[in-house]
Amino acid sequence: MSPRPMVRPGGRSARVQKSVHAAVRELVGEVGRDALTVPMVAARAGVTPSTIYRRWGDLQELLSDVAVERLRPEAEPADLGSLRADLDAWAEQFLDEMASPPGRAYIRDALLGDPDGTHAGRCSAYAAEQIDIVLARAVRRGEPVPETELLIDRVVAPIMYRILFRPGRLDAAYARELVTNAVSGEPGTGRR
Amino acid sequence: MSPRPMVRPGGRSARVQKSVHAAVRELVGEVGRDALTVPMVAARAGVTPSTIYRRWGDLQELLSDVAVERLRPEAEPADLGSLRADLDAWAEQFLDEMASPPGRAYIRDALLGDPDGTHAGRCSAYAAEQIDIVLARAVRRGEPVPETELLIDRVVAPIMYRILFRPGRLDAAYARELVTNAVSGEPGTGRR
Incomplete structure (x- = not known):
């Protein structure tokens, strides 16, 4: 449903997503989300701020993308027989x-x-x-x-x-x- | 459910709310909501910006309060007999x-x-x-x-x-x- 192109697993785009998401999760834990800025996330992830702005638009959209990823189920529902x-x-x-x-x-x-x-x-x-x-x-x-x-x-x-x-x-x-x-x-x- | 004190109808507090809400609605129509600022709303409503910050916190909370007010039903549901x-x-x-x-x-x-x-x-x-x-x-x-x-x-x-x-x-x-x-x-x- 996203207008963005599919991300090829293991490609550069997937690596950028992984490192930026990890940077957000770490920094939210360290400094809190109210202190978070795009340049701070970029520095931690080893990308330029413009990479983040180009891909996510702004900090709120990035936080939303990270949140959706955290809401992704980690396993199939249990099979209890009925x-x-x-x-x-x-x-x-x-x-x-x-x-x-x-x-x-x-x-x-x-x-x-x-x-x-x-x-x-x-x-x-x-x-x-x-x-x-x-x-x-x-x-x-x-x-x-x-x-x-x-x-x-x-x-x-x-x-x-x-x-x-x-x-x-x-x-x-x-x-x-x-x-x-x-x-x-x-x-x-x-x-x- | 709001932690804020009850607003007495006709009192100063109710008058401030009415003029600030009206200012938001007018300005959203005139300049669009992305261009809206608290000082702009305050000037139109004839109050100081600090009155708005004190009562609503920030622009997003004020917009939320105005939105809830727009979602308030204007009339009772129709009586159709069953x-x-x-x-x-x-x-x-x-x-x-x-x-x-x-x-x-x-x-x-x-x-x-x-x-x-x-x-x-x-x-x-x-x-x-x-x-x-x-x-x-x-x-x-x-x-x-x-x-x-x-x-x-x-x-x-x-x-x-x-x-x-x-x-x-x-x-x-x-x-x-x-x-x-x-x-x-x-x-x-x-x-x-």
Whole structure:
């Protein structure tokens, strides 16, 4: 969804991205993010400031790109033997990660430096990919499954909405209630 | 939810807010928001820049406060004679307003200049108040009603999530599908 060209793994572009992202993470830990500047990141990463401005636009877009990368799932959802068990476990973990203080900071950064919505779109695509893995597994087991977009609406959206807009209850029982509503099989759940 | 003291209507504080908000709206129309500065807003509003810094912190927080004010509903939801009709009409209008270009810009501004989440919380409270009006009316008619928080999860959250994170289908039929899921009365819908 990004208008930027694909990054070839191992190419110069990928190496620049890796060193600049690492520099941001280190410097945020050392000096805090309010003191961060593009020249400081460039010096640490061993690139020129203009390389950063050309590729990321400004510091806020760079912080957004780094945040999206931190929100990328590190592993496939666990296989616990049934759709319901897999979705419960995934939803609980997603809620935990997103509602944690670092998760909230990354979501915020991802949205702030994202004038055209492509960074936020990547966050949503990560969640959809994880859900797709769980659903494909359930299909192989012969279980009926809801559609990915329905799980986005009924599980992902309420969690993200409450994190951003409506403080309150965000616990494992809430995650499981949302899953119940997504897999309950009433008319309109879009089973395929 | 704001830590700031209540504003007494008609008092000096309310007059300052009104003139500063009006100045922001006028100047955004005249010079565009990227050219806006606090001294420019102060001059137009007839206050000192320090009045603005003291009350709003910085330009981004002021823009956020103005955006939240623009997101405040102007009227009660229409009374169309039944819960379903009222919710359909309200959800369609909410989707239209939030997904419009100005709506998206206000949501974005509201989130950006909002370090402690109180502005986003006000947006969510406006939606909950509108829903409460619809539900109270249905209770007076003798209709069974779901809980407000369930409507937030099932109608408001998916609309806001898709606006912020997942471009795609945002039309009246989608709004009505969300309402169907909220009022379908299956176990777990939290009827009271």
